[in-house]
Amino acid sequence: MSVTLKDVAALAGVSRSAVSRTFTEGASVSAKTRSKVEKAAQELGYSPNALASSLTTGRTKLIGLISNNFHNPIFLEVFDQFTRALQERGLRPLIVNLTDETEPANSVRMLRQYSVDAAIVASSTLPPSFAKAFHDAGVPVVHTFGRSATSPEVHVVGIDNVECGRMAARELLARGYKRVGYLGGPKNATSAMDRYRGFMEEVENHSDLEVSHSFADNYSFEAGRAEMLRLLKGTPADGYFCGDDILSIGALSSLSDNGLKPGKDIGIIGLNDMEMSRWESVNLTTIHQPIKQIITSSVDLVEEMLKDPTRYPEARIFPCRVIERGTLRPRL
Amino acid sequence: MSVTLKDVAALAGVSRSAVSRTFTEGASVSAKTRSKVEKAAQELGYSPNALASSLTTGRTKLIGLISNNFHNPIFLEVFDQFTRALQERGLRPLIVNLTDETEPANSVRMLRQYSVDAAIVASSTLPPSFAKAFHDAGVPVVHTFGRSATSPEVHVVGIDNVECGRMAARELLARGYKRVGYLGGPKNATSAMDRYRGFMEEVENHSDLEVSHSFADNYSFEAGRAEMLRLLKGTPADGYFCGDDILSIGALSSLSDNGLKPGKDIGIIGLNDMEMSRWESVNLTTIHQPIKQIITSSVDLVEEMLKDPTRYPEARIFPCRVIERGTLRPRL
DNA sequence: ACAAAACTTGCAATCGGTTGCAAGGGTACC
DNA sequence: GGTACCCTTGCAACCGATTGCAAGTTTTGT
Numbered sequence A, B: 001m002s003v004t005l006k007d008v009a010a011l012a013g014v015s016r017s018a019v020s021r022t023f024t025e026g027a028s029v030s031a032k033t034r035s036k037v038e039k040a041a042q043e044l045g046y047s048p049n050a051l052a053s054s055l056t057t058g059r060t061k062l063i064g065l066i067s068n069n070f071h072n073p074i075f076l077e078v079f080d081q082f083t084r085a086l087q088e089r090g091l092r093p094l095i096v097n098l099t100d101e102t103e104p105a106n107s108v109r110m111l112r113q114y115s116v117d118a119a120i121v122a123s124s125t126l127p128p129s130f131a132k133a134f135h136d137a138g139v140p141v142v143h144t145f146g147r148s149a150t151s152p153e154v155h156v157v158g159i160d161n162v163e164c165g166r167m168a169a170r171e172l173l174a175r176g177y178k179r180v181g182y183l184g185g186p187k188n189a190t191s192a193m194d195r196y197r198g199f200m201e202e203v204e205n206h207s208d209l210e211v212s213h214s215f216a217d218n219y220s221f222e223a224g225r226a227e228m229l230r231l232l233k234g235t236p237a238d239g240y241f242c243g244d245d246i247l248s249i250g251a252l253s254s255l256s257d258n259g260l261k262p263g264k265d266i267g268i269i270g271l272n273d274m275e276m277s278r279w280e281s282v283n284l285t286t287i288h289q290p291i292k293q294i295i296t297s298s299v300d301l302v303e304e305m306l307k308d309p310t311r312y313p314e315a316r317i318f319p320c321r322v323i324e325r326g327t328l329r330p331r332l
Numbered sequence C: 001a002c003a004a005a006a007c008t009t010g011c012a013a014t015c016g017g018t019t020g021c022a023a024g025g026g027t028a029c030c
Numbered sequence D: 001g002g003t004a005c006c007c008t009t010g011c012a013a014c015c016g017a018t019t020g021c022a023a024g025t026t027t028t029g030t
Helices: A005-012 A016-022 A031-044 A050-057 A074-088 A105-113 A128-136 A161-174 A190-203 A221-233 A245-257 A291-307 B005-012 B016-022 B031-044 B050-057 B074-088 B105-113 B128-136 B161-174 B190-203 B221-233 B245-257 B291-307
Strands: A062-067 A092-097 A118-122 A141-144 A155-159 A179-184 A210-215 A239-242 A267-272 A286-288 A315-318 A321-323 B062-067 B092-097 B118-122 B141-144 B155-159 B179-184 B210-215 B239-242 B267-272 B286-288 B315-318 B321-323
Touching: A005 A016, A005 A031, A016 A031, A050 B050, A062 A074, A062 A105, A074 A092, A074 A118, A074 A291, A074 B074, A074 B092, A092 A105, A092 B074, A092 B092, A105 A128, A118 A128, A118 A291, A128 A141, A141 A291, A155 A161, A155 A291, A161 A179, A161 A190, A161 A239, A161 A267, A161 A286, A179 A190, A179 A221, A179 A245, A190 A210, A210 A221, A221 A245, A239 A245, A245 A267, A291 A315, B005 B016, B005 B031, B016 B031, B062 B074, B062 B105, B074 B092, B074 B118, B074 B291, B092 B105, B105 B128, B118 B128, B118 B291, B128 B141, B141 B291, B155 B161, B155 B291, B161 B179, B161 B190, B161 B239, B161 B267, B161 B286, B179 B190, B179 B221, B179 B245, B190 B210, B210 B221, B221 B245, B239 B245, B245 B267, B291 B315
Parallel strands: A062 A092, A062 A118, A118 A141, A141 A155, A155 A315, A179 A210, A179 A239, A239 A267, A267 A286, B062 B092, B062 B118, B118 B141, B141 B155, B155 B315, B179 B210, B179 B239, B239 B267, B267 B286
Antiparallel strands: A286 A321, B286 B321
């Protein structure tokens, strides 16, 4: 049914090798043969079967893209960037939606069955061991948004979450907040714990502070909202570091339900700087994470791994910065 | 490097056929052989190469998922549902991000190179001819969220956008709005035009109405916001049907910037009923589109196409209903 | 004009599986 | 015990491509 190498060869009156060679870069074909083949291919509407050729070349150009953050709008941006960056380089994203799974075994098996050239684990919640499982199974892997480390076991691209926690704490202190709280993502998320750690490091030396913390069920609007509602039933802090913009936006929503003004009654600083945070109705003060660079860099790294599979694991950590908007009071 | 059929066969002391057969459902293998093979496979960590087998079976279980709506948060929900629904059936989503392209040629070629079993065009903006191009190239295709038709050229699953336009108009009329407007998506989107048509059909017989319409640049927050800002500079209508929730939310944002209260000063009804529309701070009255059923049904249809490729094109149109929240005044 | 060097081309093996076919082995039945 | 039938197994061809090798052709240099 579909047209193959052989058909083109027959029509062009050349061998199959000749056809193959005109379609592979840098192979030795005369101009005459090439044009005969191209004409025949054109006529038949031939395009080479990438999977068949992967059998001999060992390259599929398929890249597994594994994630579990399908309820955080930031992830649409992430998806957009990743799929485009991969496409631009002639790579094809094969998606794995991890929603209810936390074990790598199934994903690893599946991606190996499809002979992906590499895998990208795009998640700030999964532990390094998750990405490591791909590495151990012989699948080159980059963990994007993964836990930063000075000597990582696999390639990691992202930010230093501990430092972001410190940064958020410093920002609250610089604005004179005395009852400060961390409202983090789920306890089993590495990013939630790292941000927590940084936050605590920074505040624990100040004896005049009242410090609290809690964790939402997941990185979602609903979870942030629910957690802040719960806090408001007791005695809330006056300045919060919410571990993520979508949590922040959920928290903001529960503030206004209770007639509280963000930035005035209660301060909130988020993390990510997603598109929505810029909306006038949200106007969230937050820590900017350079998503686009992180993703471009991740895909660069994937390409380099393909060239040199023995490449030594590397951590690429990008700096973040505070974006001042309307949900914290002014600096003192 | 990777372990193959041959290795397992050697270790188990059987032929390659025997190994192949133990891994294919319904093949004839004795219990004894099977267990020998399974033991050997276990020991070597073997799992069959899906791409190699696709060569002979003609099935890859890869499904192309093509879309262009990477700036509308609804699409994260769509993505989540699609990837899960496909996975549950053992199918693998191969993503095509169409962002700047409107011609199917490249996507078609690429998906044929990867021998996808079928393609899903998930877009309410692309014309039927786009999906048709896949069909014509021999790739079974379902157009999800596509233009409904009584005799479609390819499988279509979605809603009747014309009827939704009517429904929105009726809703505005039932609430006594007299200066009604349609604020649609981009003019080149089929859904924007269909909703426009339905809206107009319904209002044109009422001589006491003042009717206006305009189109945003795309389905995004920014576009909706910009368009409403522009409208507010002139004499806006008092009741709008915004062609999509994200447009509505953009429009709402520009209303509150101008000190206008949605539902009181200006009414807005959206379409989609995405998660965000339920947020208390948004509380958008909108037309609910049954995304989940649409997607499940699309994937069902994909499976049935795989079973019977000659299956006659079918349109599966799902009913929508108005969800009353806070952005329209009460019914008279 | 001739030899050497460089380039083209087709053959055939190979990638990792699947499958039709025929042979072999076992069981059931009379 | 002999025949008929069914199940299991391996052989070998094939899926659609790539590639090392050797033979054939062209180009280059003198």
